Amino acid sequence: MPPDTQAKKINRASFEPAYMQLVRMVSEQIATGALRPGDQLPTEGQFCTQYAVSPMTVRRAINILVEKGLVSTTHGRGTFVKPLDIGRATFRLQELKNQWTSGEIDVALLEASIQSADERVARKLAIPIGERAIFIRRLVLQGETPAMYHREYLIYDPRRPVVEDQLQITSLEGLLQGQSGEGLRRGELSIEAVTLKEEEAELLKVPTGTAAFRLEHIFHDFENHPVSWGWFICRADRFKLTTCIGADADA
Amino acid sequence: MPPDTQAKKINRASFEPAYMQLVRMVSEQIATGALRPGDQLPTEGQFCTQYAVSPMTVRRAINILVEKGLVSTTHGRGTFVKPLDIGRATFRLQELKNQWTSGEIDVALLEASIQSADERVARKLAIPIGERAIFIRRLVLQGETPAMYHREYLIYDPRRPVVEDQLQITSLEGLLQGQSGEGLRRGELSIEAVTLKEEEAELLKVPTGTAAFRLEHIFHDFENHPVSWGWFICRADRFKLTTCIGADADA
């Protein structure tokens, strides 16, 4: 434990809550190297007296530091600064929305039809082979340039207010604006790298064989049945995920 | 607000903390559709009386639900169930470690040399063009199969205990086992899709032009100077990021 560097006070008049000020102050000490990986933080009690706050406030601040991955706590031992861990990096899909909502986005519906499910579609949607399913192809345009190509298979259920609603489900409007499907409970997503097939390349106006991201999705309803399965093919030059780890990741 | 479905009690004898039991019970109600997107949750006070817990415990549970993206709170209005938001999806690099630490991993050092920095390297490492930099090439093998190719440029500083330590920094051992660089403060990471160049393809034993992930990284020390810049080229068939959104993402 380093000799106490300098204990700034909590500003009670600030709009910033006390626990956040604590988080920020400790984060800065870690960022500047005043606290190094492995160092022990002051104990809960020490924080309380140093900053004249209650234990709950200290604990809240420490919990946030733990979630940020900056420190780790061990029950009877103490709280310690963690070294950089590359495994903690997380890439947020939200980033794409931000990248894209800055410009003009158009969604072109290329196809919307009823198809009979082949083996693959049947398996993904958990329906019998040959059952009818809705098939949709869309193209997302950023200005004049195509950015993503979307293929999606949807459960066809004549009892539901189908197509119109379903066209909204996982719609790119939803993806880009904010919220999708009201009737959906959970989704699974995955990302891989692929090379573009001829059809995809033509639509995206890049050479066949170009690299691209494939963002696959499958959504389930409240009965936990699959509702939709599909994937976005994203031009690599329009799709990049970035993130930061360590101190100063945000503040 | 739906007519109270059924208020299970908190089990005080359980190893599971009260706030977690609350989180789980509400999560389940959302997962089953007992609580639908847009529905208002009981207020803090109602939770307190229903489950006989203190306000702080309720607030802690609700905060967790907010972080999980299942509900949102508005100051003077209440707490409401959120619809699925695809933008909340986050992909964790940790996943790769898990995928890989299951098998045998070898790291082959292909090259470690001193080079004079060209314009690109100089810019990334914030050093003058022509300055010496350490250059490292490694190959990560999963059993017999090559999985990743790593190129990295490191600051050459004769005052530091350089090479041996630097070889550990952002080493794949670090990447795969747990913790990397003790002298690092923060890092920036990004992922793109690329097609393999001839050299890369040969090393990874796949055809030239195959799709792959490129995971670029740059790390900074406590003075916020770049220390290392490089990238992993990952075989697409060994590298897939997956995630879940919505209720039941974990519990």
Next chain:
DNA sequence: TAGTGGTCTAGACCACTTA
């Protein structure tokens, strides 16, 4: 004005680690 969430207090008790 009534109801809501947001913050915070000043402790308590327990479980765990270390010596």
Next chain:
DNA sequence: AAGTGGTCTAGACCACTAG
């Protein structure tokens, strides 16, 4: 046995939203 974090209480006061 001493010190640590983990949980929890039973309130308080404030700021915001709504009718």
